[in-house]
Amino acid sequence: MEERGYRILEYNFRCPYAEIDIVARDGNYLVFCEVKYRKGKSKVRSLEAIDSRKQKRISMAALFYIARHNMTSELCRFDVVGISGGEITLIKNAFEYGG
Numbered sequence: 001m002e003e004r005g006y007r008i009l010e011y012n013f014r015c016p017y018a019e020i021d022i023v024a025r026d027g028n029y030l031v032f033c034e035v036k037y038r039k040g041k042s043k044v045r046s047l048e049a050i051d052s053r054k055q056k057r058i059s060m061a062a063l064f065y066i067a068r069h070n071m072t073s074e075l076c077r078f079d080v081v082g083i084s085g086g087e088i089t090l091i092k093n094a095f096e097y098g099g
Contacts, residue, residue, distance in 0.1 A: 001081070004090065006031065015064040018057035022081075023065060026092075030074040032062045034094075037083040050080055055098040062097075 002008060006024040014022045022033040036049045050058075058078065066072060080094035 001033070001090070006028035013065055013066075015061050017064060018054075020061050020065065023030050023060060026077075026079075028075050030066075030071060030076045032058060032065070032076065033081060034058055035081045035083065039085070042078040050095070052098060055095045059098040062094070 001022065001024060004026075006026045008022060008024050010023040011021070013023050020032050021035040022031075024033060025030045033051055036070070038049075055078070062076060062078070066074065066076070076097075077093045077099070078095050080091045082089040082091070
């Protein structure tokens with residue numbers, strides 16, 4: 001992600017709602033990123049693991065992070081990284097806030 005211009009702010013942010021794997025800055029955006037790893041070659045499986053329930057939990061954790069760090073005026077988005085069989089896929093704006 002750093003090679004793509006992201007500035008990592010925090011790894012493994014935990015709160016009562018969920019854990020966010022990576023919190024980063026990408027230009028003007030505060031990015032909450034979920035990382036999914038699968039041993040096999042099917043990148044679809046790793047990305048499909050982020051269902052609507054998981055999206056809602058990540059969204060709530062993002063709100064918690066924003067409130068804790070007084071970042072209420074920030075532009076935010078949710079990215080997903082899928083790692084399968086050595087291939088890395090980054091999807092920017094993978095899902096909308098699901099609170």
